[in-house]
Amino acid sequence: MxxxxxxxxxxxxxxxxxxxxxxxxxxxxxxxxxxxxxxxxxxxxxxxxxxxxxxxxxxxxxxxxxxxxxxxxxxxxxxxxxxxxxxxxxxxxxxxxxxxxxxxxxxxxxxxxxxxxxxxxxxxxxxxxxxxxxxxxxxxxxxxxxxxxxxxxxxxxxxxxxxxxxxxxxxxxxxxxxxxxxxxxxxxxxxxxxxxxxxxxxxxxxxxxxxxxxxxxxxxxxxxxxxxxxxxxxxxxxGSMELSANPNIKQNVLYCSTNEKLKMLQDHLLSHPNSKTLVFCQTKRNCEEVGLQIGQLTRGTIPMATLHGDKTQQQRNNILEDFRANILKVVFATDVAARGLDVSDIETVINYDFPSNIETYVHRIGRTARAGKKGQAISYFTDQDASQAKDLAEVLKKAGQPVPEAIANLMTQKNRSGSNNSRSQNNNRSGSSNPYGGKPLFNANNSTNYSNYGNNRNSSNYGNNRNSSNSNYRGRDNRTSHNIFDDFPDLKSDFNPFR
Incomplete structure (x- = not known):
């Protein structure tokens, strides 16, 4: 040449x-x-x-x-x-x-x-x-x-x-x-x-x-x-020598309050039940809580799992394998999955919790629109994320995406009157109560069940045994949709997380 x-x-x-x-x-x-x-x-x-x-x-x-x-x-x-x-x-x-x-x-x-x-x-x-x-x-x-x-x-x-x-x-x-x-x-x-x-x-x-x-x-x-x-x-x-997002990703930033996020996620997943979706949460605890509540709210109609550092290697392998094979449609993850996650056909990435820095945001949404494909990213942005507004706006502009008016306002008005105290209370995950209201999600009895999700697919523990005839998951050659309530029989009764 x-x-x-x-x-x-x-x-x-x-x-x-x-x-x-x-x-x-x-x-x-x-x-x-x-x-x-x-x-x-x-x-x-x-x-x-x-x-x-x-x-x-x-x-x-x-x-x-x-x-x-x-x-x-x-x-x-x-x-x-x-x-x-x-x-x-x-x-x-x-x-x-x-x-x-x-x-x-x-x-x-x-x-x-x-x-x-x-x-x-x-x-x-x-x-x-x-x-x-x-x-x-x-x-x-x-x-x-x-x-x-x-x-x-x-x-x-x-x-x-x-x-x-x-x-x-x-x-x-x-x-x-x-x-x-x-x-x-x-x-x-x-x-x-x-x-x-x-x-x-x-x-x-x-x-x-x-x-x-x-x-x-x-x-x-x-x-x-x-x-x-x-x-x-x-x-x-x-591409650009500066930090930038893939232009093939349609970025949607939704300004909301903390206690609106769960319902927004529920509505999105129910309206797109067949879309392969990766949902990011900031902590392992919130990953489990949000995954469990969405499983309840969707009545087990969407196959889903959680992926984070507390999973065993076998659990993580099984979940990733089934996500690639479209057996699982939704995976809730912490940033352990943000880099190096080799699933080529993820259609949507949702930032349930906005990350603490803009680099992680770009890495997260980069899980979709791979190899020249199109994809979308949805981010729930609250007042607590105001410090990221300026950097987010820059990423949006560089990718040719519109900057929502609320984000533009937060760039110059980081503290909204009367919101910080209430949001601080809403986001307090250190106590035993459900941060979204209603029953406590974690106790010695049910947290063990959910943390085992990924080990044994014989109806009570989703994971290692892929040939059980007593489970909705009937092995690699005879699969049906997995009902998340089979993993948690104690949660089949009506449960309203907003109650």
Whole structure:
């Protein structure tokens, strides 16, 4: 490609690069030096490389350090995985086989879900290279299996920072051979408090390495990490260099009071019962409370579940699997699902609780409108969220979306007379009473039932046993809609949460 052709492509594709000697993009799979079987597999799944793949592949293959920003669902995982395969092939002596002592490539990810999704892609595309991998993430009951994976001498290690630190401390693995390092969703890892773990891990890796970092945003913490651990890196950005939302997402911001939100959500879900919807709540407790109440209000007519950090790994896997398979239509989630959630056809994201910062807002709504599809985001915005009004308005404007009059007013009038005290009382979740009025939702008897949602699908516990003949859920080959009241028989009686 000529310099003019490259510039035209980058301008049309909204690709911005910062750095020297940036290689030309790869626009066709045949132009990439990957294994022939890998090229065939790519063609079977995609028509052409995605924009981020086109620019990241030649950069990663050149051995340069890189910091890249691209939307979720843009193909970024293969953007660093396929070059990793080539790196391992080219750095393993042909006649000596893989030398023991630890993996050659390390991929750090913020959550177990994202780590598992990376491993799934790795398994799908690595067979032609004969490359083994191990995936390390937190949770009870999985340490033995992960130790077994490490005993098979993997060349690629995929891990969350905390669990990898544990294995390093117990000397179950070593990073002495690592020469290809990937920090996936680095901004999210830093938001989750993993900076100390990341620095401890990176300090154990030789400086003679290639480092790739993927980050949706560019806060000072990410910039500091890049300055400390990258050398002569190239920054690649797809779209605006500033924080922005996907323009394919229709953003609806509804100004309301706290005690109006439940009824608004009920009305929306009942009017769109077949729409795949992800509902975000700020806390695990509220996630459970809202999910339970909506289940009661909709009389179990919409299959739904809750997803947060207190779920076991098996529960989380089952819920995500059934959400992908359209068995579940609604999932209530905390921000554990906001990044790395690999469900491609979510139609609507609802911010039941508006997040505490605008970066999280953009990450949340980015779960819809993936891979060029359209989607919508609905956000319930209260007076308590007034501090986010200005940033929200900027995101709306950049995406070509109208700014509601109420949000514009809150930008200059953050405190509405007489509202703060009442809202503070409405939002108080520290007591045992139902914050929406009526019966207490949580006690020693019923909170256990609902927290088990995800383990056993035999009518009382939704989750592990997928073949029970005594349940509405009758296994993978004989499914019917799940009635949430079968999980909570003590709640089948009439219940009015507003009473």
């Amino acid at each position: 000529s310099a003019q052709e490259v510039n035209t492509w980058r301008s049309k594709s909204e690709v911005t690069t910062v750095g020297t000697a940036v290689p030309n993009p790869i626009l066709k799979f045949e132009q990439a030096p990957f294994h022939a079987n890998t090229i065939t597999l790519l063609k079977q799944n995609f028509s052409s490389p995605s924009v981020i793949q086109s620019q990241s592949w030649p950069l990663a293959l050149s051995g340069r350090d890189m910091v890249a920003s691209a939307a979720t669902g843009s193909g970024k995982t293969l953007g660093f995985l396929l070059p990793a395969f080539e790196h391992i092939k080219n750095n393993t002596p042909a006649n000596s086989g893989y030398r023991r002592g630890g993996p050659l490539a390390l991929i750090l990810a913020p959550t177990r879900e994202l780590a598992q999704q990376i491993q799934a892609e790795c398994n799908k595309f690595s067979s032609s290279y004969g490359i083994r991998n191990a995936c390390l993430f937190g949770g009870q009951g999985n340490r033995y299996e992960q130790t077994a994976q490490l005993s098979r001498d993997p060349q690629i290690l995929i891990a969350t920072p905390g669990r990898l630190s544990d294995f390093l401390a117990s000397r179950k693995t070593s990073l002495s051979n690592i020469s290809y390092l990937v920090l996936d969703e680095a901004d999210r890892m830093l938001e989750m408090g993993f900076e100390e773990h990341i620095r401890e891990i990176v300090n154990q890796i030789s400086t003679d390495r290639q480092t790739l970092m993927w980050s949706a945003t560019w806060p000072k913490s990410v910039e500091s990490l890049a300055k400390d651990y990258f050398k002569d890196y190239i920054r690649v950005n797809i």
